[in-house]
Structure formats: C-alpha cells, structure tokens
Amino acid sequence: xxxxxxxxxxxxxxxxxxxxxxxxxxxxxxxxxxxxxxxxxxxxxxxxxxxxxxxxxxxxxxxxxxxxxxxxxxxxxxxxxxxxxxxxxxxxxxxxxxxxxxxxxxxxxxxxxxxxxxxxxxxxxxxxxxxxxxxxxxxxxxxxxxxxxxxxxxxxxxxxxxxxxxxxxxxxxxxxxxxxxxxxxxxxxxxxxxxxxxxxxxxxxxxxxxxxxxxxxxx
Numbered sequence: 001x002x003x004x005x006x007x008x009x010x011x012x013x014x015x016x017x018x019x020x021x022x023x024x025x026x027x028x029x030x031x032x033x034x035x036x037x038x039x040x041x042x043x044x045x046x047x048x049x050x051x052x053x054x055x056x057x058x059x060x061x062x063x064x065x066x067x068x069x070x071x072x073x074x075x076x077x078x079x080x081x082x083x084x085x086x087x088x089x090x091x092x093x094x095x096x097x098x099x100x101x102x103x104x105x106x107x108x109x110x111x112x113x114x115x116x117x118x119x120x121x122x123x124x125x126x127x128x129x130x131x132x133x134x135x136x137x138x139x140x141x142x143x144x145x146x147x148x149x150x151x152x153x154x155x156x157x158x159x160x161x162x163x164x165x166x167x168x169x170x171x172x173x174x175x176x177x178x179x180x181x182x183x184x185x186x187x188x189x190x191x192x193x194x195x196x197x198x199x200x201x202x203x204x205x206x207x208x209x210x211x212x213x214x215x216x217x218x219x
Contacts, residue, residue, distance in 0.1 A: 081144025
C-alpha cells in the first residue's frame with residue numbers, strides 16, 4: 001500500500017512539473033497586467049487569442065504550413081525508415097550501415113544545413129517548402145531507421161519465416177503480419193519525427209532562406 005502511495009505521489013508530482021510550463025504560457029497569453037510580486041495576473045484579457053483567430057499577423061498560415069511540413073516529414077520518414085530498417089537488419093554489414101545513420105545526427109543542424117545549402121541552390125530547392133521537407137528528412141530519416149531497427153529482432157524474423165512457410169506471399173506477410181505487429185513502434189516513430197520537424201529551426205531557417213515561415217520561426 002505504501003509503495004502504491006509513493007508511486008502515485010511521484011506520478012502526480014511528475015504531471016504537475018510537466019504541466020507548469022504550459023499553465024504558465026497560458027496565463028501569459030491572457031494576462032493583461034501581471035507585476036511582481038503578484039502570484040497571479042491582476043487583469044485578464046483575450047486580445048492575444050483574438051489576434052490569433054483573426055489571423056492578424058499570419059499565424060494561422062504559419063500553423064498550417066508547419067502541420068503540412070511536419071506531417072509530410074513524419075509520414076515519409078516513418079514509411080521509408082521502416083522499409084530501409086528491414087533491409088539493413090537483413091544485411092551482413094548491419095552494424096556499419098546503422099553506424100552510418102548517426103552521421104547526419106552528429107552535426108549541429110545549422111552547420112549541416114550550411115554544408116548542404118549549395119546543392120539545394122543548384123537544384124532550385126532553396127527557399128521552397130519541398131526543399132525544407134527534403135532537408136529535414138536528411139535528419140529525420142536516419143533517426144527513423146535507428147529507432148525502428150530494434151523492431152527487427154529474432155522473434156520478428158521467426159514470425160516472418162513461419163508465415164512464409166505457411167504459404168504467405170511477401171505482400172501478405174508485410175501488410176497483414178509485420179505492419180500490424182509494428183504499429184506501436186511506427187506510432188512512436190511517427191510522433192518523434194513529427195516533433196523533430198515541428199521544432200526544427202536551423203535547417204528551416206537556412207534552407208528556407210526566410211521564405212518558408214513555419215510557426216517555430218514565426219514565434
């Protein structure tokens with residue numbers, strides 16, 4: 001009983017600590033007058049929220065653009081990453097290929113984007129939404145491969161072999177067995193790569209050259 005109480009207390013403390021920044025941001029958004037040493041705002045107003053929904057400074061367009069880019073990056077990175085991670089898992093140089101996936105993640109996004117910017121200019125991708133998506137995929141895709149590589153363990157390989165032995169074709173094995181089993185990992189990968197794209201600043205700034213204004217850049 002005592003252990004249950006301790007666990008619940010720790011969980012409640014964690015939830016409170018996690019919630020504090022969001023509560024603080026919400027209070028800032030509605031605070032019209034908040035001076036030290038007051039614990040709570042003295043006056044409240046919804047003018048900032050009205051400005052958002054009236055789209056007075058283009059935030060709604062920036063929000064929509066961020067959603068399009070982040071969803072595209074997450075969907076492509078998760079789908080392609082799942083396919084490539086299986087190929088790597090079956091390769092005899094698996095360790096070296098996985099090690100190579102760390103290289104795009106080893107550099108700062110700003111430095112990395114400066115190194116590849118020349119190629120994006122030559123391909124007329126600089127300053128375009130497509131260019132930003134491709135640039136973010138250069139980081140998100142290796143991350144996806146590394147995250148999903150742990151899925152292809154001995155049990156999964158055995159399951160694949162058993163299905164083949166029982167007469168299942170490769171598409172049937174892939175879509176009716178492997179993907180349903182992998183859904184938890186695929187969802188984690190999707191949300192992780194979505195967040196990588198959503199909060200990405202350096203690559204978007206340099207490859208987008210200020211023309212691709214995501215919500216992160218706008219804020």
